[in-house]
Amino acid sequence: MNEMQLLTWARGTGLDFAVGIFLLGVLWRLIEIYSLGRKKDLSAARQAAGASGWHTIFRRSVPAEGMLKKSPVSYIGGYTFHIGLAICVFLFAPHIKLIQSLTGLSWPGLPSQFVDLIAVVTIAAMVVVLVDRINKPVKRYLSTFQDWFTWTLTFLPVLTGWMAVQHLLLPYTTMLAIHILSVELLLVFLPFTKLFHAFTVFGSRWYIGTVNGHKGVAV
Amino acid sequence: MREQEGRLVASLAQQGISRRTFMKYCATLASMMALPPSAGIAMAEAMASSRRPSVIWLPFQECTGCTESITRSHSPTLEGLIFDAISLDYQETLMAAAGHQAEEALEKAIEDNKGKFVLIIDGSVATGLDGAYSCIAGRSNLELLKKVAPHAAAIVAMGSCAAYGGIPKANPNPTAAVSVSDIIKDKPIVNIPGCPPIPVVMTGVLAHFLTFGSLPELDKLGRPKAFYGETIHDRCYRRPFYDQGKFAKTFDDDGARNGWCLFELGCKGPITYNACATVKWNGGTSWPVESGHGCLGCSEPDFWDGGGFYKALSMPANPLKLAAGAAVAGAAAGVAISFANRAKKGAAKAAHETTTLADLEK
Numbered sequence: 001m002n003e004m005q006l007l008t009w010a011r012g013t014g015l016d017f018a019v020g021i022f023l024l025g026v027l028w029r030l031i032e033i034y035s036l037g038r039k040k041d042l043s044a045a046r047q048a049a050g051a052s053g054w055h056t057i058f059r060r061s062v063p064a065e066g067m068l069k070k071s072p073v074s075y076i077g078g079y080t081f082h083i084g085l086a087i088c089v090f091l092f093a094p095h096i097k098l099i100q101s102l103t104g105l106s107w108p109g110l111p112s113q114f115v116d117l118i119a120v121v122t123i124a125a126m127v128v129v130l131v132d133r134i135n136k137p138v139k140r141y142l143s144t145f146q147d148w149f150t151w152t153l154t155f156l157p158v159l160t161g162w163m164a165v166q167h168l169l170l171p172y173t174t175m176l177a178i179h180i181l182s183v184e185l186l187l188v189f190l191p192f193t194k195l196f197h198a199f200t201v202f203g204s205r206w207y208i209g210t211v212n213g214h215k216g217v218a219v
Numbered sequence: 220m221r222e223q224e225g226r227l228v229a230s231l232a233q234q235g236i237s238r239r240t241f242m243k244y245c246a247t248l249a250s251m252m253a254l255p256p257s258a259g260i261a262m263a264e265a266m267a268s269s270r271r272p273s274v275i276w277l278p279f280q281e282c283t284g285c286t287e288s289i290t291r292s293h294s295p296t297l298e299g300l301i302f303d304a305i306s307l308d309y310q311e312t313l314m315a316a317a318g319h320q321a322e323e324a325l326e327k328a329i330e331d332n333k334g335k336f337v338l339i340i341d342g343s344v345a346t347g348l349d350g351a352y353s354c355i356a357g358r359s360n361l362e363l364l365k366k367v368a369p370h371a372a373a374i375v376a377m378g379s380c381a382a383y384g385g386i387p388k389a390n391p392n393p394t395a396a397v398s399v400s401d402i403i404k405d406k407p408i409v410n411i412p413g414c415p416p417i418p419v420v421m422t423g424v425l426a427h428f429l430t431f432g433s434l435p436e437l438d439k440l441g442r443p444k445a446f447y448g449e450t451i452h453d454r455c456y457r458r459p460f461y462d463q464g465k466f467a468k469t470f471d472d473d474g475a476r477n478g479w480c481l482f483e484l485g486c487k488g489p490i491t492y493n494a495c496a497t498v499k500w501n502g503g504t505s506w507p508v509e510s511g512h513g514c515l516g517c518s519e520p521d522f523w524d525g526g527g528f529y530k531a532l533s534m535p536a537n538p539l540k541l542a543a544g545a546a547v548a549g550a551a552a553g554v555a556i557s558f559a560n561r562a563k564k565g566a567a568k569a570a571h572e573t574t575t576l577a578d579l580e581k
Contacts, residue, residue, distance in 0.1 A: 004521045007490065011526055012536035020541030024549035031553025036560060093464050094533035097483055101534040109464045172450060173490040173519070176532070 003173040010180040018184035019102070025191025026199060033200065046216030056209025057202050077129040084122030088115055088158060112165070119162040126155050150195050156182040241267070245426070251498070252423050252435060252445035265430035272429060273336040275328050275367065276310040276377075279360040280353045280387040280396055281342025285378040286312050288415035308336070311355070322356050329370050337428065338371035340364070340399050343380040343387045347395035364402055373434055374399060374408045375424060379517055382410035382441070389523035400441060409434045410441035414517035417498050420446045440520070442492070451488035451514045454496035457481065475511060485529040486513025493518040 001009070063075050089095055093109035100106035109115075130151055133139045160182050164175035190196060231241055246259035278286070290313065307313065308328030309321070316324050328336065342360070345352035350359030358366075368374060376399040379385040387396035400408050411420050424443055427435045435443040452458065460466070460480040467474035467481055480486070488496075491514050495506045507514055513529075516522040526536025 002520045004490070004516075004519050004525060008521070008524060008526055008536050011532075011534075015535050016537065016539045016541050019539055020545035023542055024545040024552070027546055027549030028553040028556070031550060032556045032560070035553070035557030093461075093466065094482070094531065097531045098533045098535075101531075102539070111464050112462045167453075171492075172452075176490065 003171065003177065007173055007177040007180070010177045010184065014181060014184050018187040022187040022191060026196075029191050029196060030199060034203070041211075041214055043214075045214050051209070051213040051217060053206035053208075053210035053213065056212070057205045059209075060205050073128060073132040077125045077132065080125035081122050081129060084118050084125060085154070085158065087118045088122060088161070091115060116162065116165060119158055119165075122158050123155075123162065126151070126158070130155075146193055150189070150193050153182075153186045153189055153193075153195065157186055248419070248423050248426050251419065251494075252427065252443070253448075254445075258430070262426050262430040272425070273306045273308050273328060273332040274310075274339055275308055275325065275336050275371070276339040276341070277360075277363060277367065278311055278355075279340060279342030279364070279381065280345050280394065281378065281380050282386075283312055283341075285341040285415045286310070289418045289421060308332070318356075325367075329367060333370050335372050336370070337373055337375060337425070338367060339375045339377050340381045341377040343384045343396035343398060344402055345387070345394035345396050346402075347393070352394035361402065364399065368403045368406055371406060373428060374403060374406050375421070376400065376408055376410045376412075376441070377421065378416055379412040379414045379520075379522065382412040383520035385414065386523050388521070407434050408441055409437060409443060412440075412442060412447075412518040412520075413493060414515075414522075416518070417446070417494055417500070419498055420494065438492075442518075446494040446498075447492040447518070449492065451491045451493055451496050451508070452486075455488055455508055456496070457508060470511065481508060481511075481513040483531050484513050485527065485531055487516030487519070487522070487525065487528075487532060488514040489532055491516040491519055491522075 068075050087110070090099075091110045092115045093112065096106055096109050133143055133147070133151075157179060160175060160179035163169055164172055164179050167175075169175065170178070186195070190198065232238075242259070242263050245263040246256070249256065249259035249262055252258075276286075308331075309325045311321065314321060314324065342353075344350070344360050344364055346361055350361030353360045355363060376382040380387060380396075381399050384392075384396050384398045384401075387394055388398075398410075400410070409424055411424065413420075420443065423446065424435060427433075427443075435445060438444050438447060440447075452461070455461075457478060457480050460478070461482055465474065465477075465479040466483040467479045468483060469475065470484065475481075482489075486508065488508065495514070496508070499506045499509070515528050516525060519525075526534075530536070
């Protein structure tokens with residue numbers, strides 16, 4: 001198999017399987033999670049002012065008082081790489097073209113040099129977050145195989161995409177194929193790992209917020 | 220006198236090419252191939268003093284586009300004249316001889332220049348049905364290649380078909396077409412892919428061979444690095460528009476009129492290694508992207524099966540077939556599991572026994 005065949009496989013058969021598994025997994029898990037339901041809470045609501053599901057969705061994105069100082073790497077690093085990732089994935093013109101061809105939706109992109117800069121910042125933030133996870137004994141103790149694995153799954157597409165654009169290490173064709181394959185790996189594992197928070201994060205925040213609000217927990 | 224006639228420089232002089240023009244040409248050629256300035260002089264000396272090199276050109280499964288490219292589009296430039304000036308001992312399209320005469324010319328050329336001639340091949344080699352899909356004078360291309368190649372000094376696989384199998388090798392490859400390098404393993408082979416390839420690349424390789432007695436530095440696909448070292452995209456004059464995110468969306472929108480990037484219209488420039496963007500075509504007049512069409516990637520292996528010429532490189536190569544089925548299966552699995560969960564919950568509820576105070580005191 002030469003480079004061109006590898007790239008065509010990645011863009012064709014590989015993508016077909018990856019998107020298939022991704023859709024299967026996402027629908028399966030979403031339906032399963034949201035159909036679980038919960039017993040009706042028969043207690044009288046002790047609604048605290050401002051405590052609700054919707055409020056929690058927003059509130060949990062803001063560091064709790066004193067936490068930013070206590071754990072700056074988690075917050076700043078986390079924010080940086082999440083926003084950086086979103087910019088790289090959704091505002092790079094070739095990616096928009098892919099999304100358009102799959103869904104029909106499109107929007108304007110950003111200049112490629114800007115996305116390039118954001119990719120570097122994202123890579124740096126992800127490395128810092130990883131080093132922090134290794135260095136802090138508590139974080140390391142809490143980390144399981146899945147944490148290291150999902151970090152790698154997320155990191156590889158950013159790194160290989162940036163390397164392809166910069167023509168580093170391998171010819172562009174090969175690196176582009178590897179980049180697409182790494183994204184496919186991410187798509188395959190996303191529904192079955194903690195990466196599924198991409199779909200559930202706001203739903204679960206709303207749920208917890210609603211339960212807490214009912215109990216009158218001050219937010 | 221005969222000796223003098225045989226020299227390349229004499230042949231050029233006959234056609235009105237001055238020594239100065241010839242020197243300039245060699246210097247340009249040397250710089251194009253990223254050779255030091257002294258190489259230009261060495262090239263000029265080698266070409267001026269050498270006998271016209273014998274070239275045998277065998278056409279296999281091809282469309283004659285490569286021959287057209289070299290003989291027509293560049294005429295009457297120096298590349299064309301140099302091409303005229305080599306001793307082209309066998310080329311079916313161009314030679315006057317035909318039939319048995321032509322075959323005799325081939326035999327004679329091999330005999331006279333054993334181990335010294337350059338063998339140019341355009342077209343892929345059919346291997347299906349023992350090569351019967353493509354025959355010349357009752358012999359298959361496969362047989363002919365195996366017979367002639369051992370006597371050549373070097374082989375030039377001209378065009379994407381000879382270099383990688385090209386269009387005949389495209390799916391479903393009915394003739395089991397392969398490239399020259401798939402058959403011949405023990406000779407120096409230089410691939411000059413392109414559909415057709417750029418004429419100056421051809422003359423550059425010949426000049427290098429004459430001057431240094433060897434083939435130029437090749438990349439891992441057997442192409443001269445000097446011409447195939449960079450991608451079309453990296454040398455494209457429309458590249459700034461790509462970087463700014465300005466793309467033509469159709470072939471007749473404002474973007475297209477303003478000369479914006481053709482990536483979204485399927486340009487394969489980013490994965491295509493060739494010199495079109497710098498050398499251009501028809502004597503430097505223009506090239507595909509300049510004329511408003513994206514690069515097809517014709518100098519890359521299997522370009523024909525690369526997922527469509529008008530699909531952006533980041534788009535799926537084929538329509539997704541599994542997506543709809545997978546979505547239905549996923550939804551069904553989710554529903555099935557949620558029913559199972561509910562049944563489990565119901566069973567737990569049914570099995571629940573009320574604990575009384577008396578039970579605890581037992």
